[in-house]
Amino acid sequence: MTIPTLPAAYLEAVTALLGPAEAEAFLASYDAPRAYGLRLNTLKINPASSAADQLSERFALRPVPWCGTGYYYEESTRPGKHPYHAAGLYYIQEPSAMSAVELLDPKPGQTVLDLAAAPGGKTTQIAAKMAGQGLLISNEIHPQRARILAENVERLGIRNAVVTQAAPPALSARFPLAFDRIMLDAPCSGEGMFRKDPEAIREWSPEAVELCAARQWDILQDAVTMLKPGGRLAYSTCTFNRRENEDTIARLLATYPFLRLIAEKRIWPQREQGEGHYVALIERDNEEKSGATATIPASRLPHTGRAGREREYGRGGRGGRSGQAERSAAAALDSFRAWAADELPAIALPAGGTPLLFGEALYLLPASGGLALTPEHLTGLKVPRAGLHLGDVRKGRFEPAHALAMALSAAEAAPRLWTLGEDSPLAAAYLRGETLEVPADLRGWHLVTLVCGEGQYPLGWGKASGGQLKNHLPKGLRH
Numbered sequence: 001m002t003i004p005t006l007p008a009a010y011l012e013a014v015t016a017l018l019g020p021a022e023a024e025a026f027l028a029s030y031d032a033p034r035a036y037g038l039r040l041n042t043l044k045i046n047p048a049s050s051a052a053d054q055l056s057e058r059f060a061l062r063p064v065p066w067c068g069t070g071y072y073y074e075e076s077t078r079p080g081k082h083p084y085h086a087a088g089l090y091y092i093q094e095p096s097a098m099s100a101v102e103l104l105d106p107k108p109g110q111t112v113l114d115l116a117a118a119p120g121g122k123t124t125q126i127a128a129k130m131a132g133q134g135l136l137i138s139n140e141i142h143p144q145r146a147r148i149l150a151e152n153v154e155r156l157g158i159r160n161a162v163v164t165q166a167a168p169p170a171l172s173a174r175f176p177l178a179f180d181r182i183m184l185d186a187p188c189s190g191e192g193m194f195r196k197d198p199e200a201i202r203e204w205s206p207e208a209v210e211l212c213a214a215r216q217w218d219i220l221q222d223a224v225t226m227l228k229p230g231g232r233l234a235y236s237t238c239t240f241n242r243r244e245n246e247d248t249i250a251r252l253l254a255t256y257p258f259l260r261l262i263a264e265k266r267i268w269p270q271r272e273q274g275e276g277h278y279v280a281l282i283e284r285d286n287e288e289k290s291g292a293t294a295t296i297p298a299s300r301l302p303h304t305g306r307a308g309r310e311r312e313y314g315r316g317g318r319g320g321r322s323g324q325a326e327r328s329a330a331a332a333l334d335s336f337r338a339w340a341a342d343e344l345p346a347i348a349l350p351a352g353g354t355p356l357l358f359g360e361a362l363y364l365l366p367a368s369g370g371l372a373l374t375p376e377h378l379t380g381l382k383v384p385r386a387g388l389h390l391g392d393v394r395k396g397r398f399e400p401a402h403a404l405a406m407a408l409s410a411a412e413a414a415p416r417l418w419t420l421g422e423d424s425p426l427a428a429a430y431l432r433g434e435t436l437e438v439p440a441d442l443r444g445w446h447l448v449t450l451v452c453g454e455g456q457y458p459l460g461w462g463k464a465s466g467g468q469l470k471n472h473l474p475k476g477l478r479h
């Protein structure tokens with residue numbers, strides 16, 4: 001690949017950082033082939049299962065040393081194009097980017113925030129570690145990217161994540177001292193992307209580095225405000241300069257004496273197989289000594305601007321927490337239960353949680369031990385996904401959501417399964433949105449699943465009648 005000429009100021013900075021000999025090895029790494037990685041989704045498959053063996057063989061997987069569920073794959077095997085990708089069995093992720101969540105090490109039952117989360121590499125890694133227990137808030141500021149994040153959360157079958165689309169101050173005003181773990185994978189100057197994305201080289205300049213550092217500093221203030229005493233924050237970037245990495249962290253520690261640096265890790269492309277990453281792990285003292293409890297400057301209070309069209313919660317009555325809204329949500333949950341009892345009696349209804357209605361769409365806001373998340377927390381926020389989307393109530397009838405399909409195991413949907421063999425061309429046909437032929441006596445909702453090893457994994461819903469399985473894959477996901 002021809003990459004644009006590296007800016008002189010960048011070359012100087014790299015030489016100052018690494019010394020001339022290693023800088024040469026670093027620069028030579030631009031000509032080396034890049035590493036491709038994927039992470040197994042342990043919400044769906046066990047790394048010791050026959051399904052994992054099958055993936056390992058098909059994609060020639062080799063372990064990533066710093067991530068137990070991470071693997072390098074052979075580019076020519078194209079796992080991103082395989083129906084297993086649509087089934088959410090893995091997430092394509094740059095290998096060095098896997099290091100940050102490993103360091104953060106979130107646990108099941110915790111309350112976790114991923115503050116700059118799209119497209120979802122770190123969120124899906126966090127969710128896998130939480131194993132469906134606790135609450136994950138995944139936030140992304142940009143609407144388009146927040147939508148992609150929500151799709152990835154659904155594809156991987158994550159039940160306990162709320163996807164918000166907010167600027168960090170709007171979250172810190174709502175959630176002071178709320179989180180056991182915070183991931184801040186900050187927007188950065190992207191020096192680690194130069195090999196993957198030459199556009200990043202064109203956008204780089206010493207001024208851009210300064211702008212990024214200023215923005216990172218701003219976002220960090222909000223992250224600190226939201227961190228619980230005793231909680232941990234992982235700050236990461238895919239850039240190499242000290243300004244956006246060590247210097248920013250040094251400034252943070254100097255400003256907030258109740259923060260401590262627990263670990264700092266860098267991955268360099270000339271030393272390891274990966275594009276490069278920086279991560280710092282910070283802990284907040286349990287005892288607040290310096291009077292530095294989270295105070296919220298007025299400028300950081302929630303935005304009260306005009307309500308956006310897209311799923312802004314709680315404005316204008318509909319979806320708000322009036323008694324009427326609560327009753328409507330409870331009635332919608334009843335129709336879900338009635339539907340499940342008829343169509344899929346083996347479904348284990350998600351325990352706890354609060355039903356929420358956005359128009360026709362019924363969500364289950366996850367229950368969390370630590371943070372008692374209430375619908376009021378979401379008032380005025382754009383929420384592309386308020387937990388698990390169970391389905392839509394249309395004219396009194398319940399229609400299950402694609403997100404629900406992806407969050408189910410085959411056992412929960414049995415016997416209503418329509419299973420496709422691992423190399424069946426019908427999997428691709430289903431993913432293109434085609435209707436499948438089925439026996440004439442097959443009726444009702446079926447979970448279309450794909451075989452991998454000895455397991456079967458959902459691709460989406462189909463509804464059978466008259467010898468046809470009508471395709472209920474959302475139009476936007478057909479390809």
Ligand code: SAM
Pocket residue numbers: 097115116117118119120121122123140141142145167168185186187188215219
């Ligand atoms: N964590 C993601 C993952 O693993 O897939 C990658 C995140 S990317 C490095 C940084 C994200 O920060 C981008 O999605 C970008 O839209 C978002 N961002 C940009 N400006 C921001 C701001 N001022 N506050 C919060 N996030 C911002």
